[in-house]
Amino acid sequence: MLNGIRIIEIEGLGPGPFAAMHLADLGADVITIHRKGGGGITADQSVLDRGKRSIALDLKDPDDLATAKKLISTADALIEGFRPGVMERLGLGPEALHAENPKLVYGRMTGWGQSGPRAQTAGHDLNYIAQSGALWYASEPGSPPMTPATLVGDIGGGALYLVIGILSGILNAQRTGQGTVVDAAIIDGSAHMMNLLMALKQAGGLATDRGMSLLDGPHWSRSYACADGGYVSVQCLEPQFYSAFLAKLDLSEDPEFSRQHDKALWPKLTTRLADLFLAHPRDHWDALFADSDACVAVVLSPKEAAIAPHTAERGIWQAPDGHLQAAAAPRFDGRASDLKRAPARGQHTDEILGELG
Numbered sequence: 001m002l003n004g005i006r007i008i009e010i011e012g013l014g015p016g017p018f019a020a021m022h023l024a025d026l027g028a029d030v031i032t033i034h035r036k037g038g039g040g041i042t043a044d045q046s047v048l049d050r051g052k053r054s055i056a057l058d059l060k061d062p063d064d065l066a067t068a069k070k071l072i073s074t075a076d077a078l079i080e081g082f083r084p085g086v087m088e089r090l091g092l093g094p095e096a097l098h099a100e101n102p103k104l105v106y107g108r109m110t111g112w113g114q115s116g117p118r119a120q121t122a123g124h125d126l127n128y129i130a131q132s133g134a135l136w137y138a139s140e141p142g143s144p145p146m147t148p149a150t151l152v153g154d155i156g157g158g159a160l161y162l163v164i165g166i167l168s169g170i171l172n173a174q175r176t177g178q179g180t181v182v183d184a185a186i187i188d189g190s191a192h193m194m195n196l197l198m199a200l201k202q203a204g205g206l207a208t209d210r211g212m213s214l215l216d217g218p219h220w221s222r223s224y225a226c227a228d229g230g231y232v233s234v235q236c237l238e239p240q241f242y243s244a245f246l247a248k249l250d251l252s253e254d255p256e257f258s259r260q261h262d263k264a265l266w267p268k269l270t271t272r273l274a275d276l277f278l279a280h281p282r283d284h285w286d287a288l289f290a291d292s293d294a295c296v297a298v299v300l301s302p303k304e305a306a307i308a309p310h311t312a313e314r315g316i317w318q319a320p321d322g323h324l325q326a327a328a329a330p331r332f333d334g335r336a337s338d339l340k341r342a343p344a345r346g347q348h349t350d351e352i353l354g355e356l357g
Contacts, residue, residue, distance in 0.1 A: 001332060002028035005076050005170065009052070010059075010092075011035055012081035014125075014150065015158035015186065016109040017048040020079050022163050024051035024340070025328035031075075031352060033057050033068055034345045047325045049342040055353070056346030059090050070356055072097055076173070077105040077166045084114045094181045104179040105169030109162050111153075113185030125153035125186070132157070134190035137197070140222070141211030157190030212263060219269035220245065220260065223299060230282030231299035234273070245294040249276065 005028040009020040017032075024030040032049060036058040055071070057064040069092070072078055078097065080087050087093050094106045111128040112118040118131075129135045129152050130145075138145040138152075147153075165182035173179050200206040200214065211217045215235075220242055223233045236245040242260050243252070251257045256272075259265055277285065282298050289296040300308055302324055306317035316327055320339050328337045 001335070002026045005029065006031070006074060007077045007079060007166070008033065008072050008075040010078070010080040010082075010087075012079075012109070014081070015154040015162065016079050016081035017046070018155055018159040019107070019109065019162040019166070019184075020052065021048045021050060022159065022328075023166070025337075029053070031055060031071065031348070033059070033071070036061075036064065036346070044345050045321075045342040047323055047342060050325070051340035052343060053348040053352065054343040054346055055349045059092070065091060067353070067356070068092065069097070069100065071352065072104065073100045074356075075101065075104060076170050077107055079107045079109065079162070079166070081109040083110065084108075084119050098179055102179055103173040103177060105166050105173060105182060106179065107162050107166045107169075107182045107184060109158060109184050111158075111186045113188060114183045125150050128186040129153040129157065129190045132187045132191040132194070134194055137210060137213070137216045141209075141217075152193070153186045153190050156193055157188070158184060158186040161189035161192070217263065218260075218266050219273050222270065224274055224277035226277055226282040226285060226298075227279060228281035228283075232277055232282060232285045233297050233299055234295070236295040241293055241295045244292055245296065248288055248292060248294050248296075 002023060005023075007020060007023050007028050007030045009016065009030060009032045011017075011032055011034045020030050020032065030052040032052050032054050034054050034056050036056040055067075057068055059065050059068060072092070080092075088096075097104055097106065108114060110119070111123045111125075112121065126135070126147075129147065134152055134157065135145045135147060138147045162182065162184035165184050169180045169182055197206055197215075205214045207213045207217075214237060215221055219234075221235045221237065223231050225231055234245065236242045239260065246252045246254070246257055256265055257269060285296065286298045302317065305311045306319070306324060311317060317324060318327055318339055319325070321341065325339065327339060331337060
């Protein structure tokens with residue numbers, strides 16, 4: 001889909017490489033400038049480098065810096081993930097690069113953004129979403145908030161917003177001839193993702209207090225432990241799905257369970273369901289709820305997901321080099337989504353230098 005688009009990525013960590021991988025998955029020519037001499041900050045032939053080309057440069061060496069500038073002058077977009085000011089000190093800031101390539105979309109990936117009191121301070125995924133509000137509803141009341149590592153912040157609020165920004169900038173540059181700077185901050189993106197919950201709050205379905213909302217409080221919206229140590233997820237929000245859930249458990253005539261939205265009963269019914277699910281292993285519940293609209297699904301590890309019937313048929317998880325990784329997404333009609341291999345660090349240096357003349 002992005003054939004003919006060139007992205008230059010300055011080697012970084014986490015959301016920047018992920019965004020560049022996503023663009024490579026979509027067909028862009030992504031060239032990563034890896035650090036010369038080894039000892040890079042990412043693993044050699046990382047999954048995040050799949051489908052990219054690699055050139056090894058030392059950006060503190062004047063000749064290599066000149067090569068980097070020449071390479072960037074051929075690009076539609078650039079991705080960098082340093083703290084604000086680092087690229088400018090290298091002579092690779094937006095003003096300098098736009099002088100040579102006015103249409104360049106300059107993608108900046110940070111946690112705190114290019115401005116604000118925290119812009120120059122260190123942080124990680126959990127810190128950014130803690131400050132944005134996105135961590136507030138994670139975990140049960142009385143327990144410290146916790147989310148799946150990197151998914152809400154680095155990937156959801158960071159990398160994917162950077163991809164959206166870059167693609168929007170490229171479309172605008174094609175129309176106007178003018179590039180732009182994309183300030184993709186994880187604190188911004190993770191807060192923006194909260195708008196779906198804010199809409200729920202506006203409609204009266206979200207409370208400020210943890211454990212009192214439709215998605216984080218009820219007995220029908222949580223995960224339960226099974227007899228064998230496995231887990232099962234339950235989220236039957238709509239009444240018809242809740243009815244299907246009760247029917248599978250022979251609870252349709254229970255007077256307490258019939259009061260789905262009685263918040264005073266939620267703790268008691270949660271305890272009752274917890275005891276119920278503990279009575280049988282995970283596979284029992286998997287079989288019981290198979291092919292139903294009860295909105296129940298057992299919790300799988302990535303390794304288990306790779307061989308589960310639905311994910312296996314769609315080819316979601318693959319291991320082309322012995323390393324488990326998920327296939328490109330989204331899918332496009334009539335286009336294959338075969339995974340490409342990750343290059344060795346600096347593998348395409350001579351090839352790219354030859355292209356630059």
